Amino acid sequence: MMRNILFVFILLIVSKSFAQLDSIQKLKVVNLSSAKLQKHSKGFKVLALSDSIILKNTESFTTLLRFNTPIYIKEYGAGGTSTASFRGTSASNTAVIWNGININSINNGQTGFNALTVNLFDNIDVRSGGGSIEFGSGAIGGTIHLNDQLRFGNHIDNQLVASGGSYDTYNNLYKFSFGSERIAAKFGASYNQSENDYDWLGTDGLKNENGAYNNLSFSLGFGYKLNKFSKLSVFSSKFNGSREFSGTLPNPSAAKEKYKDYNFRNLIAYNYRKNEFAHDVRFAYLTQEYRYFADKNVDFYNYGKSKTFLLKYDFSFQILDNSSIESITELESVFGSTDEIIEKNRKQFSQSIIYNLSFENIASINAKIRKDFNSDYNVPFVFALGAELTPLKNTFIRVNGSKNYRVPTYNDLYWPALGNADLIPESSLQSEFGVGYKTKQVKLDVGVYYINSKDKIVWTPGGDSERPGIWTPINVAEAVNKGIEFTAAVNKAIGKHLFNFNLNYSYTIAKDKSTNNYLTYVPKHLANGSVGYSYKRFSAFYQHLFTGEVYTTTDNLDNYTVPYYNVGNVGVNYNIIKTNNNQLGLGVKVNNVFNKEYQVLPSRPMPNRNFNININFKF
Amino acid sequence: MKISKFLLSIFLLSVLLVSCDDDDEPQLPKGDYENGILVSGEGSGAASGSITYVSDDFATVEHQIYKQVNAGKELGTYLQSLAFDANNSYVCVDQSNSITVVDRYTFEEKEIISEGLILPRYMTILNGVGYATNWGSASDATDDFVAVIDLDTYDVTSTISVGNGPERIVAKNGKLYVSHKGAWSTNNVVTVIDIASKSTTEIIVKDNPDELFFDNSGYLVVLSEGNTIYDGSWNVIGQTQGAISKINTSTNNIDQEIVFPEGSNPTLLVTGGMNMYYNLGSKIYKLGNSDSSLPSTEFINTEAGYLYGMEANDENLFILDASFSGQSTMDIYNLATKAKTISVAAPVSASKIYFN
Numbered sequence: 001m002m003r004n005i006l007f008v009f010i011l012l013i014v015s016k017s018f019a020q021l022d023s024i025q026k027l028k029v030v031n032l033s034s035a036k037l038q039k040h041s042k043g044f045k046v047l048a049l050s051d052s053i054i055l056k057n058t059e060s061f062t063t064l065l066r067f068n069t070p071i072y073i074k075e076y077g078a079g080g081t082s083t084a085s086f087r088g089t090s091a092s093n094t095a096v097i098w099n100g101i102n103i104n105s106i107n108n109g110q111t112g113f114n115a116l117t118v119n120l121f122d123n124i125d126v127r128s129g130g131g132s133i134e135f136g137s138g139a140i141g142g143t144i145h146l147n148d149q150l151r152f153g154n155h156i157d158n159q160l161v162a163s164g165g166s167y168d169t170y171n172n173l174y175k176f177s178f179g180s181e182r183i184a185a186k187f188g189a190s191y192n193q194s195e196n197d198y199d200w201l202g203t204d205g206l207k208n209e210n211g212a213y214n215n216l217s218f219s220l221g222f223g224y225k226l227n228k229f230s231k232l233s234v235f236s237s238k239f240n241g242s243r244e245f246s247g248t249l250p251n252p253s254a255a256k257e258k259y260k261d262y263n264f265r266n267l268i269a270y271n272y273r274k275n276e277f278a279h280d281v282r283f284a285y286l287t288q289e290y291r292y293f294a295d296k297n298v299d300f301y302n303y304g305k306s307k308t309f310l311l312k313y314d315f316s317f318q319i320l321d322n323s324s325i326e327s328i329t330e331l332e333s334v335f336g337s338t339d340e341i342i343e344k345n346r347k348q349f350s351q352s353i354i355y356n357l358s359f360e361n362i363a364s365i366n367a368k369i370r371k372d373f374n375s376d377y378n379v380p381f382v383f384a385l386g387a388e389l390t391p392l393k394n395t396f397i398r399v400n401g402s403k404n405y406r407v408p409t410y411n412d413l414y415w416p417a418l419g420n421a422d423l424i425p426e427s428s429l430q431s432e433f434g435v436g437y438k439t440k441q442v443k444l445d446v447g448v449y450y451i452n453s454k455d456k457i458v459w460t461p462g463g464d465s466e467r468p469g470i471w472t473p474i475n476v477a478e479a480v481n482k483g484i485e486f487t488a489a490v491n492k493a494i495g496k497h498l499f500n501f502n503l504n505y506s507y508t509i510a511k512d513k514s515t516n517n518y519l520t521y522v523p524k525h526l527a528n529g530s531v532g533y534s535y536k537r538f539s540a541f542y543q544h545l546f547t548g549e550v551y552t553t554t555d556n557l558d559n560y561t562v563p564y565y566n567v568g569n570v571g572v573n574y575n576i577i578k579t580n581n582n583q584l585g586l587g588v589k590v591n592n593v594f595n596k597e598y599q600v601l602p603s604r605p606m607p608n609r610n611f612n613i614n615i616n617f618k619f
Numbered sequence: 620m621k622i623s624k625f626l627l628s629i630f631l632l633s634v635l636l637v638s639c640d641d642d643d644e645p646q647l648p649k650g651d652y653e654n655g656i657l658v659s660g661e662g663s664g665a666a667s668g669s670i671t672y673v674s675d676d677f678a679t680v681e682h683q684i685y686k687q688v689n690a691g692k693e694l695g696t697y698l699q700s701l702a703f704d705a706n707n708s709y710v711c712v713d714q715s716n717s718i719t720v721v722d723r724y725t726f727e728e729k730e731i732i733s734e735g736l737i738l739p740r741y742m743t744i745l746n747g748v749g750y751a752t753n754w755g756s757a758s759d760a761t762d763d764f765v766a767v768i769d770l771d772t773y774d775v776t777s778t779i780s781v782g783n784g785p786e787r788i789v790a791k792n793g794k795l796y797v798s799h800k801g802a803w804s805t806n807n808v809v810t811v812i813d814i815a816s817k818s819t820t821e822i823i824v825k826d827n828p829d830e831l832f833f834d835n836s837g838y839l840v841v842l843s844e845g846n847t848i849y850d851g852s853w854n855v856i857g858q859t860q861g862a863i864s865k866i867n868t869s870t871n872n873i874d875q876e877i878v879f880p881e882g883s884n885p886t887l888l889v890t891g892g893m894n895m896y897y898n899l900g901s902k903i904y905k906l907g908n909s910d911s912s913l914p915s916t917e918f919i920n921t922e923a924g925y926l927y928g929m930e931a932n933d934e935n936l937f938i939l940d941a942s943f944s945g946q947s948t949m950d951i952y953n954l955a956t957k958a959k960t961i962s963v964a965a966p967v968s969a970s971k972i973y974f975n
Contacts, residue, residue, distance in 0.1 A: 247715075249667075250695050251733040254716035256756070294757035342851075417849055520665065520944070552665045553967060555945030559683060560666045560967065603667055603693055 036100075037125055037145055040354060042366045043386030043400035044131055045434065045445060047487065047504075049124040055161055055616065056541065056571065058171040059192075059591075062113045067528050067543045067569070069126045070485055070504040071142075073113065074521055077246040077604040079196050079213045081259075082113040086128055086141030087449060088481040088510030088522040089428075090456070093140035093406055095132065099148055099235050099267055100312075101284045102136045106336040106346070107304040109138060109409035115261040115290075116239055119161075119173045120188035120219045122149035128485065129449060130404035130430050131384035133370045134328050134352050140404040140428045140453065148235050150184035150223040151177055158619050165589075165612025169194035184223040184233075191216050200252070200605040201597035208246045208605070210255035210296075215241030230272040239263040244296060248603035258296035262289040276318035284310040304338040306410075322359060328352040340416040347375040363389045376413070380405050380427050394439050398447070401431040412457055412473045420464065420473050428453040434485075443489040451481040478513040481522075496535055503529040517556045523548035523564075537575040544568045552602055565598035567606075573616075585616040652684065653724045656937070657973045658928075659710075660966025661697040663943045668698025668712055669966045670726075672975075677951065680963050685710070685719070688726045694719055701973055702742035702749070704770070708975075709749060713738040718751060720773060723975060735775030736766055738802075744770065745790040745814070752785035753778075754802045760784075765797065765812065779817050781810050787831040789839070790814075791868065796839055798828040805846045809839075811871060822871055825862040825878070830888040834895070834908050838865040838874070842888035842897065845879065861885055863897070863906070877906075877913060891931030891954070901926045903936065903952075919957050921950065930972035935960070939969040 038046065049068055057064040062082045065071050074091070075082040083091030092109035095102050104111050118124060125145040132139040159175040173190035193214035200206040217240070223233040240262055247255030264287045272279045289305035309332070316326035330350045337343035350372040358364035365387045372379035384402035391397065408423040434447030456477040464472045483506055490501045505527040510519040525548035532541040546566050553560045571589035578584075588611070595609040655674045662668035672681045681687070685694055695715030702709040708723040718732040718739055738754035749768035756762055763785050764778040784802030788795055793814050799806035808821040809828055825843035834840050845861035861884050865875040879885060888897040895906045896918065905918035921938055927947075928939030936952040947969035950962050 248695060249693050250719070250731055251715040251717045253733060254714060295759070298756055298758035300758040417847070417855060553945040554665070555942070557946055603695065 037127065039356065040134065040366055040368070041127055041131070041386065042356075042364045042388045043398040044432070045128045045398075045447060045485070045487070047126040047128075049126065051122055054119060054121065054124065056543070056589075058119050058161065058163065058173070058614075059169065060114055061116060061118045064118065064124075065113065065126075065144075067530070067545055068502075068504075069528075070128065070487070070506045070526065071126070071144075072521070072523060072526055072547070073600070075114070075600050075606075077208060077211060077601075078198070078607050079114055079194065079211055079243060080245050080604075082115075083110055084113055084144070085522075087451060087483060087485075087506070088508045088519055089141030089451065089453070092138055092409070093426075093428075093453075095135055095138040095143045097132075097135050097143050097145045098237070098265055099146070100135075100282065101265075101267060101286070101310060102138070103263075103265065103286060103288075104138050105288060105304075105409075106306040106308070106334050107290075107338060107410050109406065109412075111144075112261070114213070114243065115241060115259075116263060117190050117192060117215055117217050117241075118146055119171070119190045119192075120175065120217060120237070121146045123147050129400065129402070129432050130428060130451070131368070131386060131400055131402035133368050133382050133384050133402065133404065134354070136330075136350070136372075137405060137407040137425070140406055140426070140430075140451070148186070148219065148221045148237075150186065150221055150233060151179045152181060152184045152223065152225065153179050154181070155179045158617075160617045160619075161614065163587075163589075163612045163614035166610035167195045167198055167607075169196070169610075169612065171612075171614075182225040184221070186219075186221040188219040189217070196246070198607040198610065200249075201595070201608050202605065203249070206249070206252055206605075208607075209252040210244040210257070211246035213241065213243040215239065215243075215261075229274040230270065233269045233271075235265075235267045235269075237263075237265045246604070249605070256295045256297065258293040260291040260293075260301075263287070278314075278316045278318075280312075280314040282310070282312040282314075284308070284312075286310070302339045304336070304341075304410075306334060306336040308335075309333045323355070323357045326354040326356070328354070336410045338410070341410060341414045344410060344414060345375075348379075349373045361390055363387060374407070377407070377424055379407065379425055382427075394437055396436050396438065398434045398436070399432065402429075404428050404430070406457075408457055408473070418472050423457060423473060424455055424475055426453060426455050426457055426475070441491050443487070445485075445487045447485050449481075449483060449485070452478070453481070454478045479510060479519060480513055481508065481510040481519075483508040483510075498532075498534045500532040501529070503527070512554070515554070517554060518551055520552055520554055521550050521562075523550050525564075537578055538573070540570070540572045542568060542570045547600075560602075562599055562602055565596060566594075567596055567598055568593050581619070583616070583618040587614045587616065588612070589614065651724055652726055652975055655679070655975055657701065657708075657975050658939070658949055658965045658969055659698050659701055659971045659973070660941075660947060661699065661968040661970050662694075663696065663968045665944050666967040667693035668696050668710075668968075669694060670698075670701075670710070671964070671966045671969075673949070673963055677961050677963055682964070682966060684726050685721060685728070689721075689728045692728070697968070699739070700741045700971055702744060702751075703973070703975075704744045704747075707770075709742050709744075709751075711739045711742055711751060713740060713754070718742065718749075718768070730773040732768065732773050732775065735778070737762075739766065740785065741787050742768075743788045743790045743795065745793075745795075747771065750788055750790065750795055752781075752788050752797055754784060757803070760802065760804065763802070765795065779812055779819070781812070781819060782806060782808055782821065785810070786829055789831055789833065791833060791839075794868070796831060796866075796868070798831045798841055800827050800829045800844075801846075807843070809841055809866065811868075820871060822866060822873070824864045824866075824873065825876070826859045827861075828864075829886075832890050834865070834890055835892065836908065837868070839868050840865055840888070840890070840895070842885060844886055845884045858882060858884055863888065863895070875911065877911065879913065887926070887929045889929050889931050891936070892933060894931075896929065896931055896936060898926055898929065903929070903938070919952055921952075923950070927968075928970045928972055930974075932974060937972050939965055939972065941965075941969050943968045 096111040128142045132143040157177045162172045171192045175188040177186045196211035219237040245257035267284045269282045286308040291301040291303045293301045311331045313329045318324045332348045334346045352370040354368045356366045368384045382403045386400035389397045406426040430451040432449040436445035455475040486505045488503045492499045510522045527546045530543045549564045569591045573587035575585045658671045669683045695712040710719040720730040740752045742751040751766045760783040766775045767777045785797045786800040787798045795812040797810040811820045826846035827844040830842040841864045843862045846859045848857045861879040863877045867874045885897040901923040902917040903919040923940035927941035930937045940948045947965040949965040
């Protein structure tokens with residue numbers, strides 16, 4: 001129904017606006033979500049992934065993040081369940097934000113990073129640390145922002161990216177963008193599939209059986225400038241994916257599991273900006289469903305689904321040239337159910353106030369507070385403070401502090417016979433200090449942080465003394481995470497030879513406060529980087545990832561670890577056509593070029609050396 | 620509910636488990652595993668299933684013996700049980716659909732049986748033939764079977780179809796006896812299989828029968844744990860009664876049934892010669908083989924955090940205090956003094972004890 005309404009709505013606007021086409025040649029990128037994020041992230045580290053980076057790792061969101069961000073990813077075999085954590089915090093402490101809307105699952109509080117494709121997004125921002133309080137629950141470790149960009153100004157652009165490679169892997173996408181002075185429209189479609197039956201290195205001929213996947217996604221964006229001051233925009237995206245879950249050593253043929261995901265996200269936004277006032281009203285309707293087949297050969301599945309209605313009103317007032325105040329009011333209603341949990345409705349009202357102050361070339365500061373009123377439990381009052389000082393030319397100092405929370409999930413609360421309705425939200429206090437250097441060619445940033453989390457929700461046998469021997473979640477653990485993060489980006493041109501270099505390194509110490517043991521699955525050292533070179537029509541790159549050893553047991557047994565590993569990918573590209581309007585590139589990429597045997601999770605070997613060829617056609 | 624379902628749900632939730640155990644790992648030279656105790660751990664998200672060797676004097680403890688002997692190979696999860704014949708040990712690992720055959724004294728691998736098994740649980744051996752219970756597909760309650768395994772070729776040669784959730788299996792006089800705990804749901808039968816004709820007979824017992832053994836007077840003793848009952852909103856509204864049933868195998872009648880009071884649900888039962896030992900929570904109770912009523916007071920209060928396995932010999936009672944996210948503990952109690960004499964480290968998710 002909602003879909004029909006949207007399409008009718010879009011048609012109406014399209015027909016109306018075509019009548020008003022005019023021909024002012026002005027190309028303007030409007031990416032409100034991203035711009036606002038930058039404005040609200042003073043003192044925080046935000047890493048922007050452009051579409052050219054996104055297109056280097058089209059195989060999955062997981063590989064994109066693994067090779068380009070300081071995020072640690074747990075992946076249950078390539079293409080399987082995949083979760084992300086920042087700075088040693090848990091997977092449910094990473095919030096994924098789609099065009100300004102938190103899309104973590106209501107059922108488990110997480111986003112599966114192989115359960116959505118990001119190839120169609122125009123850019124992705126990765127923000128480390130808490131302080132994204134305007135995006136709600138779960139933003140303790142950090143937030144990942146998936147942004148659609150609307151381009152006004154006359155243009156018609158098409159882009160086709162297709163690749164084919166080892167294990168019958170095909171990744172294809174098509175993007176279309178159209179703009180006039182008052183209209184911006186875009187459409188994208190992506191289809192990916194793979195048999196994913198790679199050899200398990202170091203075994204006697206075992207393969208990654210039952211690892212096949214395919215997914216299809218569409219995205220649609222439409223913007224219309226009603227007048228000089230106001231604009232209406234609509235975004236919609238749909239994803240259908242099917243994945244098999246591969247098995248473990250010693251017998252991968254035992255694996256029979258299959259998982260299907262269906263996501264449908266819709267957003268309509270209206271902005272009005274005149275003089276010192278700006279209004280932004282958003283209404284979102286999101287649905288998510290998963291189906292879990294314990295045996296893919298039997299037509300029986302467990303499912304979970306949710307639908308979310310969200311109304312967000314953002315009002316900002318420019319007090320003086322250098323200061324503004326903003327109010328964000330949000331009303332959310334979520335309906336969630338699984339085959340074993342009858343539908344529950346959670347309602348939440350929240351109010352945030354954000355104050356920005358800046359002194360040109362000296363400092364900028366933002367302060368935020370938020371209070372939620374939730375139908376299920378008390379949510380703590382949270383805040384964030386961030387400041388960026390620029391004492392010398394090209395250098396900056398950033399500091400921030402925040403309090404964050406993560407609400408219990410439906411599974412935590414209502415899982416049949418196991419859930420615990422008395423849970424309270426997890427909360428954390430954190431701070432960070434960093435210094436950096438920034439010119440057009442060089443960006444350097446080094447920061448230290450400290451996170452203290454309490455009331456962490458942990459599933460424990462015998463967690464409830466009334467129910468001995470029953471696994472149940474309780475608010476128990478307190479953890480301290482501290483570490484250092486270093487980021488470098490260098491671009492250098494020598495004549496027509498262009499070089500670029502990127503590096504992310506993080507050192508993380510995350511400990512359970514009661515035992516003083518390291519948290520499981522937190523590598524002390526994590527580094528990734530890339531070098532790129534281009535000369536006229538030719539370009540080449542190399543990506544590298546180092547992940548340190550992790551403990552898998554809470555008592556840090558030395559004989560239960562996942563060893564460290566190094567893995568590298570290399571690619572070359574040649575543009576057969578390169579004009580202002582057209583570009584046709586042909587590329588070859590070799591993943592795991594050194595054919596290293598490695599595991600991300602125990603007993604689950606990762607892919608051996610594999611190849612793909614790709615074309616990138618812009619017209 | 621079954622622990623495997625809990626583990627499955629935990630996997631789906633991808634939550635971290637936290638517990639705290641002391642970390643002590645004595646490193647001792649590899650040797651003969653002939654005189655000692657084998658403790659098996661199911662494994663979990665934190666670790667593959669594994670086997671720990673403990674010498675008879677408890678002085679030597681060696682973890683992950685299969686991995687150490689066989690060039691770092693893992694057994695897989697979830698390691699349910701071991702079966703033995705004169706030379707071999709057969710390691711049943713359900714999620715891996717495998718039974719790994721090793722030399723029982725050196726633990727060198729001989730074969731991994733991975734064809735024809737679907738969630739293998741327990742195995743017994745009679746006249747050079749192995750019989751392994753299998754739950755079948757996780758999505759089908761009607762395809763459960765006993766796999767017949769030729770122990771010369773290590774091939775599954777045929778199957779015998781049985782009711783839902785076959786668990787323990789014992790053999791006597793040309794017959795197999797299988798308890799049906801009900802896999803992911805519930806069941807209340809013991810199946811008698813005539814090996815020659817492959818005909819089956821079901822004996823109805825109390826809900827969720829698990830442990831199964833012959834006592835010293837030849838009775839087939841079965842522990843039924845009882846089943847938890849939920850209302851539509853999954854609130855626990857009660858439990859069916861558990862029982863210790865004694866089956867006369869010449870008539871297939873239950874000659875004696877000691878029923879537990881409502882709300883008392885044992886999960887473990889072992890035989891120790893003239894006595895049996897069962898648990899309620901972390902307390903152990905002692906029952907004479909000829910007793911007709913339950914003891915009123917406990918024999919030993921173990922204070923185990925999660926009592927997950929138990930075994931007895933003439934002298935000692937061995938209990939497993941399991942951790943699913945780290946090392947478990949095996950506590951050894953002297954049967955005469957009831958005192959805890961020693962604790963040794965046990966594998967992750969430790970569940971079974973065998974005397975080798």
